[in-house]
Amino acid sequence: MAEAVTTHYAGNGDLAAAIAQRLRRAGKDIAALRTSDLASVDEFHIRGRAATLELGLALGLDAASHVLDVGSGLGGPARTIAEAHGCRVTGIDLTQAFCDAATVLSDWVGLGDRVAFRQGDATALPFDDDSFDAAVTIHVAMNIAAKDRMYAEARRVLKPGGRFAVYDVLQGEGGSVHYPVPWAREPSISHLATPAEMEGLLKEAGFGIEAVSDSTEESQAWFEAMASRMATSPPAVTFQTFLGEDFPLMARNQVANLRERRIRTVTYICRA
Numbered sequence: 001m002a003e004a005v006t007t008h009y010a011g012n013g014d015l016a017a018a019i020a021q022r023l024r025r026a027g028k029d030i031a032a033l034r035t036s037d038l039a040s041v042d043e044f045h046i047r048g049r050a051a052t053l054e055l056g057l058a059l060g061l062d063a064a065s066h067v068l069d070v071g072s073g074l075g076g077p078a079r080t081i082a083e084a085h086g087c088r089v090t091g092i093d094l095t096q097a098f099c100d101a102a103t104v105l106s107d108w109v110g111l112g113d114r115v116a117f118r119q120g121d122a123t124a125l126p127f128d129d130d131s132f133d134a135a136v137t138i139h140v141a142m143n144i145a146a147k148d149r150m151y152a153e154a155r156r157v158l159k160p161g162g163r164f165a166v167y168d169v170l171q172g173e174g175g176s177v178h179y180p181v182p183w184a185r186e187p188s189i190s191h192l193a194t195p196a197e198m199e200g201l202l203k204e205a206g207f208g209i210e211a212v213s214d215s216t217e218e219s220q221a222w223f224e225a226m227a228s229r230m231a232t233s234p235p236a237v238t239f240q241t242f243l244g245e246d247f248p249l250m251a252r253n254q255v256a257n258l259r260e261r262r263i264r265t266v267t268y269i270c271r272a
């Protein structure tokens with residue numbers, strides 16, 4: 001299962017080099033990049049950087065905070081949160097190629113001393129109990145069947161009272177998902193929980209749920225805009241850089257999945 005997931009995300013070699021090549025082609029100077037220049041490729045979730053900024057605010061961080069990002073991908077959310085709050089962020093991700101690229105991209109934007117990435121599994125975190133002040137996970141649980149273990153691990157490594165922001169794609173009431181989608185080309189690596197199941201899982205792991213917000217309508221508008229940009233004037237770097245030629249079809253399917261409420265996007269702000 002783990003290999004199927006990592007192969008889905010990063011089949012094609014050196015991602016940082018591929019991203020650098022596309023940025024240079026578009027006239028960008030790698031030495032002068034800002035975090036926002038990378039957002040079209042490294043904020044790999046619906047509603048992008050704006051959603052990450054919202055989650056960072058909800059975590060109640062300060063410069064002394066150490067945050068865990070579970071399933072950190074190319075590191076966009078970790079860099080955005082570290083930059084916005086002056087804090088440290090450690091990311092963990094199953095896909096080694098994403099961890100390697102996340103480290104390189106962080107050095108490009110001068111955040112290499114405040115963010116760190118290591119390969120690992122969300123269901124068996126390589127950290128001591130009570131290690132982090134806060135944690136976030138964005139669009140990761142869709143690939144994880146053992147969500148009970150994932151959330152129990154997040155609870156274990158968080159200090160008591162620490163906040164956990166969970167922003168995920170959930171199973172909607174409109175029926176089964178149209179594939180391929182950005183997290184799976186077919187159903188074997190897709191494990192969507194319903195909103196009711198998510199609340200139960202988070203509570204069983206020992207979290208109190210402080211706020212729940214459903215952003216499905218905004219997500220639909222965001223994906224419609226992204227699908228039309230992909231068809232007319234795509235940005236220099238997009239998720240296509242690593243998902244490959246399937247990505248435009250994935251984007252069209254996501255528009256249909258959101259419109260037909262086959263999926264929903266929901267955020268849970270929890271406290272350990």
Ligand SMILES: C[S@@+](CC[C@H](N)C(=O)[O-])C[C@H]1O[C@@H](n2cnc3c(N)ncnc32)[C@H](O)[C@@H]1O
Pocket residue numbers: 005006009042043044045070071072073074075076077092093094095098120121122123137138139140143144182183
């Ligand atoms: C859609 S991406 C989201 C990445 C990042 N959170 C973001 O929003 O930019 C999903 C990520 O989850 C990671 N992932 C999937 N299963 C995982 C697991 N069991 N443990 C850790 N990471 C996992 C994948 O490697 C991928 O980087």
